Amino acid sequence: MGLLVNGKWVDKWYDTKSTGGRFERWTSGFRNWVTADGTAGPTGQAGFPAESGRYHLYAAQACPWAHRTLIFRKLKGLEPHIGVSVVHPDMLQDGWTFDKDWPGLTGDHLYDYPFLRDIYTRAESAFSGRVTVPVLWDKKTETIVSNESSEIVRMFNSAFDTITGNEVDFYPENLRAEINEVNERIYKTINNGVYQSGFATTQEAYDEAVTALFDTLEWLEARLSRSSYLVGNHATEADWRLFTTLIRFDLVYHLHFKCNKMRLVDFPNLWSYTRELYQWPGVRETIDFDQVVRHYHYSHDSINPSRIIPINPDLDFDQPQTRKGLVA
Numbered sequence: 238m239g240l241l242v243n244g245k246w247v248d249k250w251y252d253t254k255s256t257g258g259r260f261e262r263w264t265s266g267f268r269n270w271v272t273a274d275g276t277a278g279p280t281g282q283a284g285f286p287a288e289s290g291r292y293h294l295y296a297a298q299a300c301p302w303a304h305r306t307l308i309f310r311k312l313k314g315l316e317p318h319i320g321v322s323v324v325h326p327d328m329l330q331d332g333w334t335f336d337k338d339w340p341g342l343t344g345d346h347l348y349d350y351p352f353l354r355d356i357y358t359r360a361e362s363a364f365s366g367r368v369t370v371p372v373l374w375d376k377k378t379e380t381i382v383s384n385e386s387s388e389i390v391r392m393f394n395s396a397f398d399t400i401t402g403n404e405v406d407f408y409p410e411n412l413r414a415e416i417n418e419v420n421e422r423i424y425k426t427i428n429n430g431v432y433q434s435g436f437a438t439t440q441e442a443y444d445e446a447v448t449a450l451f452d453t454l455e456w457l458e459a460r461l462s463r464s465s466y467l468v469g470n471h472a473t474e475a476d477w478r479l480f481t482t483l484i485r486f487d488l489v490y491h492l493h494f495k496c497n498k499m500r501l502v503d504f505p506n507l508w509s510y511t512r513e514l515y516q517w518p519g520v521r522e523t524i525d526f527d528q529v530v531r532h533y534h535y536s537h538d539s540i541n542p543s544r545i546i547p548i549n550p551d552l553d554f555d556q557p558q559t560r561k562g563l564v565a
């Protein structure tokens with residue numbers, strides 16, 4: 238596991254010494270936007286108009302951030318328009334690789350490179366920073382449009398609508414303020430909170446993260462006893478962002494990241510809600526549980542140096558929903 242420094246690979250994990258044992262996620266380096274007409278988005282430069290076949294997604298099945306983008310690609314009918322290359326679940330001394338010795342892997346469809354870092358240095362030869370998934374690549378200008386999942390899902394939500402004819406809106410104008418507010422708490426304490434619990438290297442940092450995580454899960458359990466979705470009467474971006482962490486919870490975060498005060502299945506509403514989203518047409522096809530379980534347990538030397546993959550419970554994500562008396 239490492240990062241690029243002036244275009245050179247350095248095998249180094251996150252330094253938590255300077256942050257009191259706290260894991261701090263790096264800010265994504267590429268922040269351009271694909272827009273319907275190629276004008277600049279909220280950040281970055283103009284020049285990335287929506288076009289069929291022009292963009293390519295680099296993703297990991299294991300990764301909850303990449304998973305968001307795979308879900309949006311599926312639900313917004315983008316599969317015929319945006320290709321995907323899937324990295325290997327083992328993220329070791331070379332970071333993400335395009336090795337193919339695992340079912341469902343594709344290698345690098347565009348350049349047949351061995352490593353994901355080669356994509357970053359093709360975009361910027363002296364790139365410095367972490368080499369993360371997901372990456373949205375522009376085949377025309379041969380550069381990275383964005384490596385920030387929260388922004389890629391917003392592009393997928395609307396930029397390609399005239400090409401796909403799919404106008405389902407997971408970020409409706411009138412709900413944006415509330416979606417942003419819910420996202421912020423969920424990002425801090427759940428999406429990133431599980432990582433902050435798992436990668437903490439002091440008791441204090443762990444206690445802080447794990448307490449906030451279970452406080453937010455309790456808050457969501459109550460919220461989802463009253464309404465079908467987090468915001469409004471339909472599934473929104475906020476639900477899909479939460480879902481990718483919940484679906485991994487009992488298989489990975491509970492044990493591997495020490496998020497073990499309760500399991501997801503111990504929260505009746507959250508567990509039913511997770512199954513409902515899993516059963517949404519197309520969604521199960523975006524998940525590969527074997528790669529999820531393998532990635533975390535095999536890749537994080539500091540947490541599981543033996544690389545033993547746990548037996549894990551059999552979870553039945555196909556059980557019918559059990560929530561009652563909901564608003565929508």
Ligand SMILES: N[C@@H](CCC(=O)N[C@@H](CS)C(=O)NCC(=O)O)C(=O)O
Nearest residue numbers: 300302367368369370371384385386
């Ligand atoms: N802010 C990024 C975070 C992505 C991220 O951290 N991805 C992880 C995989 S789950 C990764 O590639 N980590 C490699 C590293 O940190 O070196 C996003 O949401 O797109």
